[in-house]
Each structure stands twice: as structure tokens, then as C-alpha cells.
Amino acid sequence: xxxxxxxSAPDLAGFTLLMPAVSVGNVGQLAMDLIISTxxxxxxxxxxTDCLVPMVGNNPYATTEGNSTELSINxxxxxxxxxxxxxxxxxxxxxxxxxxxxxxxxxxWVKSSGCARxxxxxxxxxxxxxxxxxxSFYLFIFETESxxxxxxxxxxxxxxxxxxxxxxxKRFSCLSLLSSWDYSTPFRYLLTPxxxxxxxxxxxxxxxxxxxxxxxxxxxDDSEFCIRIPGGGITKTLYDESCSKEIQMAxxxxxxxxxxxxxxxxxxxxxxxxxxxxxxxxxxDPTVSASRWKIPSxxxxxxxxxxxxxxx
Amino acid sequence: MAATFFGEVVKAPCRAGTxxxxxxxxxxxxxxxxxxxxxxxxxxxxxxxxxxxxxxxLEVSLLEKYPCSKFIIAIGNNAVAFLSSFVMxxxxxxxxxxxxxxxxxxxxTDTTHLSSTEAFCVFYHLKSNPSCSCYVAEDQQYQWxxxxxxxxxxxxxxxxxxxxxxxxxxxxxxxxxxxxxPFLRALKTQNxxxxxxxxxxxxxxxxxxxxxxxxxxxxxxxxxxxxxLCYTDVMKLDLIxxxxxxPILSTRSLKGLVKNIPQSxxxxxxxxxxxxxxxxxxx
Numbered sequence: 001x002x003x004x005x006x007x008s009a010p011d012l013a014g015f016t017l018l019m020p021a022v023s024v025g026n027v028g029q030l031a032m033d034l035i036i037s038t039x040x041x042x043x044x045x046x047x048x049t050d051c052l053v054p055m056v057g058n059n060p061y062a063t064t065e066g067n068s069t070e071l072s073i074n075x076x077x078x079x080x081x082x083x084x085x086x087x088x089x090x091x092x093x094x095x096x097x098x099x100x101x102x103x104x105x106x107x108x109w110v111k112s113s114g115c116a117r118x119x120x121x122x123x124x125x126x127x128x129x130x131x132x133x134x135x136s137f138y139l140f141i142f143e144t145e146s147x148x149x150x151x152x153x154x155x156x157x158x159x160x161x162x163x164x165x166x167x168x169x170k171r172f173s174c175l176s177l178l179s180s181w182d183y184s185t186p187f188r189y190l191l192t193p194x195x196x197x198x199x200x201x202x203x204x205x206x207x208x209x210x211x212x213x214x215x216x217x218x219x220x221d222d223s224e225f226c227i228r229i230p231g232g233g234i235t236k237t238l239y240d241e242s243c244s245k246e247i248q249m250a251x252x253x254x255x256x257x258x259x260x261x262x263x264x265x266x267x268x269x270x271x272x273x274x275x276x277x278x279x280x281x282x283x284x285d286p287t288v289s290a291s292r293w294k295i296p297s298x299x300x301x302x303x304x305x306x307x308x309x310x311x312x
Numbered sequence: 313m314a315a316t317f318f319g320e321v322v323k324a325p326c327r328a329g330t331x332x333x334x335x336x337x338x339x340x341x342x343x344x345x346x347x348x349x350x351x352x353x354x355x356x357x358x359x360x361x362x363x364x365x366x367x368x369x370l371e372v373s374l375l376e377k378y379p380c381s382k383f384i385i386a387i388g389n390n391a392v393a394f395l396s397s398f399v400m401x402x403x404x405x406x407x408x409x410x411x412x413x414x415x416x417x418x419x420x421t422d423t424t425h426l427s428s429t430e431a432f433c434v435f436y437h438l439k440s441n442p443s444c445s446c447y448v449a450e451d452q453q454y455q456w457x458x459x460x461x462x463x464x465x466x467x468x469x470x471x472x473x474x475x476x477x478x479x480x481x482x483x484x485x486x487x488x489x490x491x492x493x494p495f496l497r498a499l500k501t502q503n504x505x506x507x508x509x510x511x512x513x514x515x516x517x518x519x520x521x522x523x524x525x526x527x528x529x530x531x532x533x534x535x536x537x538x539x540x541l542c543y544t545d546v547m548k549l550d551l552i553x554x555x556x557x558x559p560i561l562s563t564r565s566l567k568g569l570v571k572n573i574p575q576s577x578x579x580x581x582x583x584x585x586x587x588x589x590x591x592x593x594x595x
Contacts, residue, residue, distance in 0.1 A: 054520065055519065
């Protein structure tokens with residue numbers, strides 16, 4: 001349930017709620033940290049629930065001595081009234097069997113608070129992509145007279161693991177020169193029907209890829225097609241529930257692998273920014289993009305403490 | 313997926329804890345028998361608050377039955393030893409009840425006939441003071457909170473929590489080997505206006521488990537509370553670790569509760585020796 005920091009609940013009518021799904025690489029949560037930290041959003045309340053593993057710590061977005069001693073818990077709500085944005089940050093995983101009750105509680109709060117729409121930031125296992133999502137049938141092996149030559153800039157996708165190529169494409173015989181080598185974008189979006197009505201045109205103008213349907217049961221060839229988000233945590237549940245409750249929800253996700261996911265988080269916030277324009281549009285210089293998002297102070301020591309000097 | 317040193321590919325556990333594809337499918341495939349087993353397990357893992365003499369359950373939450381102005385919780389054997397030797401030997405403390413719970417970490421399997429020596433969370437009343445020396449699993453932590461605090465949070469109460477953590481949990485830019493363990497750190501809620509007797513826990517360190525559950529509850533419901541965390545490299549009962557809690561005796565929370573420090577040190581030494589004998593595997 002939502003518990004405000006102050007005496008009364010703030011008015012969130014017409015706001016856009018940004019929230020992460022606890023998913024592979026924690027990319028959604030890292031992206032939320034970047035948004036809250038860069039926009040300097042202020043805490044307006046807690047989402048107190050028995051569905052998340054408890055944790056506490058001091059202010060993760062501390063910038064000075066003064067604000068570094070505020071306690072933070074596992075689910076907090078921040079807002080930026082000037083941009084009509086409200087952000088929910090989740091900092092721990094779900095207790096077993098509690099993810100569905102959490103989704104229900106969250107969505108009922110969304111409805112009662114009057115938020116206009118919800119954007120869920122999430123991620124999915126990159127190794128679970130199917131051929132369609134890998135887009136690897138643009139192969140670059142050109143057969144010259146005597147021997148095949150591989151073009152520089154080729155993307156190998158483990159040919160032996162591929163299923164038979166879709167009709168119309170043959171392996172090893174792509175004779176037409178492609179002027180620019182194509183690469184599959186790792187970003188996808190999903191819109192609930194009620195959201196489609198309002199933003200479909202804007203999304204179309206951004207040339208984004210919609211999340212493809214894949215087999216419900218991958219091993220069985222004739223199983224139905226449906227939306228699957230492996231590694232996405234509650235993303236699918238939230239999406240399905242929003243469809244049935246007619247909540248305007250968009251899911252923005254990236255295909256990632258576990259590891260150092262900070263670049264993935266930066267990529268995801270830039271993707272979101274193409275639509276929401278939270279920060280000014282990106283110039284063509286890619287080195288500028290990373291520096292304009294403020295890295296929170298709590299991201300220090302992400303990969304462990306210092307090393308004993310005696311090690312060397 | 314991750315490749316190990318030997319070349320085989322293994323499924324690495326996801327950091328985000330997302331195994332719910334299996335959980336969802338389990339839910340779909342759950343037969344009535346599975347559901348029954350799950351309900352039975354949930355009943356077994358219920359947290360029960362029992363009155364001392366009669367061993368009957370408390371109908372209301374503990375703090376509704378025994379309201380107090382100061383509530384001190386000790387979690388873990390070193391914190392419990394500190395509280396028993398230094399705080400509880402001064403004044404007359406009356407044991408009012410205990411919380412009994414079972415989870416997979418407990419060594420006993422029989423939950424209905426736990427004897428009083430195995431009671432895990434014992435509550436004493438002077439200014440009310442439970443000491444918890446068992447592990448409370450994640451799903452039981454909220455139940456414990458509800459049974460103790462109830463649904464109506466009281467703001468005119470001050471809560472102090474004492475617990476220990478292993479020093480390797482402490483993140484610092486120096487190496488953990490060079491830290492002067494044991495050492496104290498504190499975390500306090502917004503409404504706690506007094507100062508702590510030690511530095512506050514620096515970012516990016518966090519706390520989990522029951523201490524975090526209690527502190528979260530206090531922060532959300534605006535109850536003044538402070539958590540004293542002792543980082544130590546010895547997790548079993550240890551004199552040096554227990555003595556690291558001593559600076560807390562001078563704070564406002566515990567002042568007035570402690571009268572006789574030399575006697576407390578004697579009691580502590582006795583506690584240590586009893587435990588040492590028990591832990592000798594050759595006898």
C-alpha cells in the first residue's frame with residue numbers, strides 16, 4: 001500500500017508512472033536509479049508491502065553530507081511534478097509466491113491514484129531470443145570464384161544453432177551486396193490496447209520494434225504463439241493484468257545478459273528518452289550520451305570491496 | 313548461461329531472482345494435494361506469540377498487550393548475550409511471552425511441542441525487550457512484525473535494534489582485511505532525533521532480514537528507531553564482539569537501564585564459558 005511521507009497523499013492525477021520490473025541484469029532498476037538521480041526527483045512516499053524482501057540503507061542518491069543520512073527502504077515513490085512524472089523504485093526481489101499479489105496491489109494503487117499511464121522498464125534474456133529477434137539472416141559471406149570470403153563487420157550468431165532459415169533466404173549465397181550492414185536492435189516495446197489508441201502514432205514515428213510473439217512452449221513446434229518475456233520477472237504479469245483492467249501501460253525492454261549492466265541501463269534510458277524527451281535530444285556524438293545521466297553515489301563498489309594490498 | 317572453467321555451459325542463477333516462469337507454471341499445474349501440502353507448510357511456518365505461564369496464544373499484538381516507551385530488540389547470539397548480561401541483569405525483568413516459529417533452518421522438526429528451552433524469541437517486560445536468537449525467514453518477517461507491533465503503529469515509542477553482521481558484508485574501498493573489526497555502525501529512521509554513538513552506515517551498504525524489516529516498518533510509520541550493527545569476523549558467541557556493543561550503554565536509549573557494569577562483565581564471562589564447553593566436539 002502507498003504510505004505518503006508527508007501528512008496527505010499527493011495528487012497524482014494525470015501523471016506518468018515509471019517503474020522497473022525486477023528482471024535479468026536488474027536493468028530496469030538501474031535505469032530507474034539513473035532517472036531519479038538525474039532528474040533529482042524527491043521522495044513522496046513508500047510502497048509498503050509484505051511481498052518484497054526487506055532491506056534498508058542510507059539515501060542511495062546522496063549528493064552531500066547533509067542528505068546522505070536519510071533512510072531508504074525497498075520500495076519508494078519519487079515525483080517530479082513539473083514534468084508530471086512519478087517513479088516507483090523497487091530494490092529487492094519478491095518473496096516466493098508473492099509476485100502476483102504484488103502486481104494486483106500495485107495496479108489497484110495505479111487506478112486509485114489517477115495516474116494516466118504506466119511505463120515499465122524491463123529486460124529479457126538475450127540468449128533466449130529466437131531467430132526472428134536475432135535477425136541473423138543477413139549473412140555476409142560472398143562467394144568469389146574460388147573461395148568464400150567473409151566481409152569485415154560480420155555478426156556471427158552461431159550458425160549451427162540456427163533453425164532452418166526462413167523461406168526466401170539461403171545460407172552462403174547472399175550475393176547481393178548490402179550497402180549498410182544491418183544489426184538487430186536489442187530494444188523492444190509493448191503497448192496495452194488502451195495505450196495503443198493514444199500513442200501508436202508517436203511510436204510509429206520513432207521506428208521502434210514491437211516485441212514479437214514466440215512459441216508459448218519453445219520445444220513444441222505446433223504450440224501457439226504468444227508474448228513471452230523470459231527473465232522479465234513480473235513484466236508479463238503486469239502487462240496481462242493491465243490489458244484486462246484497461247490500464248494504459250507501455251513496456252520498454254532490452255535483451256541483455258548478466259554482467260556489467262550499466263551500459264544496458266544507459267541504453268534503456270536513452271531509448272525511453274527518445275519517446276518522453278526527459279533530457280534534451282541526443283546529438284550525434286555518442287560520448288556525450290553517457291555523461292548526461294547522473295550516476296548515483298550508491299553505485300560505488302558495485303563489484304565488491306577493495307582488494308587486500310598483500311594480493312599484489 | 314555461463315561457461316565454467318571446464319567448458320561446460322551451466323545455467324547461472326539470475327541476479328534478479330526471476331525464477332517465476334517456473335513458479336507460474338507450478339501454480340497452473342498445482343493439484344489439490346499440492347495446495348494442501350503448501351497450506352500445511354504455511355501453517356507450520358506460522359509465527360505464534362505465546363504467553364509465558366499459560367502457553368496460550370496472545371490474541372492481540374504484543375505491544376498492544378504490553379505497551380512500553382522503549383523497545384529493545386536483540387537479533388543474533390552476540391547481540392542477545394550483550395543484552396542479557398548488560399541490560400537485563402539490572403532491575404527486575406519479567407518474561408511475558410515468546411514467539412515460536414519454525415522454518416527450514418531450525419534443527420527440530422516437531423513444532424507443536426517445543427519446550428521452553430527452545431523458545432526462540434523471548435519477550436521481557438520492564439520496558440519491554442525481546443531477544444531473538446533464531447533465524448526468521450523472509451516470509452515470516454512480516455508475520456513477526458504484525459504479531460509484535462500490530463496494525464496500529466505507536467509513535468510515542470522508541471525502538472533500538474542490536475544485531476551483528478559478518479565483516480565481509482561491509483563494502484568499502486579499502487580491503488575488508490584491514491578493517492578494525494569488530495566495529496559499530498548505525499542506521500536511524502527520520503523521526504529518531506537523538507545522535508548515534510557511532511558513525512552512520514555509509515553508502516552503498518545495506519541491511520537485510522529481520523532488522524531491516526523492523527527498521528522499514530518504523531521508517532514508514534514514522535516511529536523513532538535506531539539499528540546498531542556490529543560488523544565482526546566471528547559470528548559465534550565471542551567476548552570481543554559482545555563488548556563492541558558497549559558504547560551503546562551511554563546513549564539515551566539504554567541509559568538508566570544499566571546499573572552494574574562489572575557484574576555484567578562477570579555474567580558475560582560465565583555465558584562464554586558455558587558455551588565453550590558445549591561447543592567442544594570431543595566431549
